[in-house]
Amino acid sequence: MLSVMDRGKEVFMNTYAQFPIVLEKGDGVYVYDQEGNKYLDFVAGIAVNGLGYNHAGLQKALKDQVDKLTHCSNLYWNEPAVEAAELLVxxxxLDKIFFCNSGAEAVEGAMKLARKYAGKYLGPDKVEIIAMNNSFHGRTYGAVTATGQLKYQKGLSPLLPGIKHCEYNDIESLQEAMNDKTCAVLIEPIQGEGGIRPAEKDYLQEVSKLCKKNNVLLMLDEVQCGVGRTGYMFAYQRYGIEPDIVALAKGLGGGVPIGAIMASKKVAEGFSPGDHASTYGGNALVCAGAKVVLEVVGQETLLEQVRKKGTYLKAQLTNLQEKFNDIIEVRGHGLMLGMEMNKPVKEIILGCMAKGLLLVGSGEKIIRFVPPLIVEEKEIDFMVTILEEVMSEIG
Structure with a gap:
């Protein structure tokens, strides 16, 4: 009989280069494969499973909702969606919410909203969106056009018009790119797939001022860095700015697929009935899960712990940097950190996997650390011990 991996290769399109393990269950910050091997998970579904695995409140909410109603279409109201939206507000x-299914959908909807609003209230020529070099916004056509990395756009030309790029953390580059046709700026407070590169606080505040001065909408992509990941409920709160539109996903559902667009009341008026939709967006099942995530992560006590444990994790990784010349830099905020190496990291990731630790890259030479938000210091210590062993063995 063929293994699950071999069966998967027979039926799935060749879009992922999966690691050779089949995960079966999880508990807390650990996952288990079909052979019973236990792994400390510092990937968390790539910053998705903020509450870890088998969280009692999340599991109960989802199971209870399955017995009631999973989907009814947005032609009708459902209470879990309203409750989740109220919590986000x-x-x-911000004032208004639109639920969708993924980060790419949230970014697509955010760009549509920006253009719709600009067309209604700012003038027909306000159509251009400025995004950042080295950014990542998703795999759909609009999102990948906004993505500032050529490797994701290879073979997809021609890309969509009206989207251009400037340098991240360079206010003069944005000033030069902005003109009378600019309707919005799209930016990640921390570039995720671009190598865990945080925006400088002064820079992001200047971006906000520049947008307000020129009547340009500020759109933030918080798909990866939002929902408590930085130690603040939303990363823009760390920076002390007020965006017009925010795209969310990943951690919002704690493992069930949900995305969201948040906007100010004024900007949300860019949409009218029929302008945008999502068949599955905001269904009762995923919103029941999102409500629990928001209730738990939104507590200041948990956010304070994320900041504390993020500081601890960064200190431990910095200690490693002092021991290994291959480590160039440790950067990031909260429990969204990156460790840049002067060599590819795939061998390190595979070595850690063999010892029971799951890590993920962010580009060829960067290890990304995005564990569940419930991770403890003892588990951080265990992770660092394995990582140090592997790096010493590889040399």
Whole structure:
């Protein structure tokens, strides 16, 4: 009989280069494969499983909702969606919510909203969106056009018009790119797939001022860095700015697929009935899960712990940097950190996997650390011990 991996190769399109393990279950910050091997998970579904695995409150909410109603279409109201949206409004300081299914969908919807709003209220020529070099916004056509990395756009030309790029953390580059046709700036407070590169605080505040001065919308892609990942509910709160539109996903559902667009009341008026939709977006099942995530992660006590453990993790990785010349830099905020090497990291990741630790890259030479937000210091110590062993063995 063929293994699950071999069966998968028979039926799936060749879009992923999977690691040779089949995961079966999880508990806390650990996952287990079909052979019973246990792994400390510092990937968390790539910053998705913020509450870890088998979280009692999340599991109960999802199971209870399955017995009631999973999907009913947005032609009708459902209470879990309203409750999740109310929590997002309360926690974000923004006013209006649209639920979708993924980060790419959230970014697509955000760009549509920006152009719709600009067309209605700012003038028909306000159509250009400025994104950043080295950014990543998703795999759909609009999102990949906004993505500032050529490797993701290879073979897809011609890309969509009206989207251009400037340098990240360079306010003069943005000033030069902005003109009378600019309707919005799209930016990640921390570039995720671009190598865990945080925006400088002064820079992002200057971006906000520049957008306000020129009547340009500020759109933030918080798909990876939002929902508590940085130790703040939303990364823009760390930077002290007020965006017009925010795209969310990943950690919002704690493992069930949900994305969201948040916007100010004024900008949300860019949409009218029929302008945008999502068949599955905001269904009762995923919103029941998102409500629990927001209730738990939105507590200041948990966010404080994320900041504390993020500081601890960064210190341990910095200690490693002092021991290994191959480590160039440790950077990031909260529990979204990156360790840049002067060589490819795949061998390190595979070596750690063999010892029961799951890590993920962010580009060829960067290891990304995005564990569940519930990770403890003892588990950070265990991770660092394995990582140090592997790096010493590889040399």
């Amino acid at each position: 309360k926690l974000s300081g």
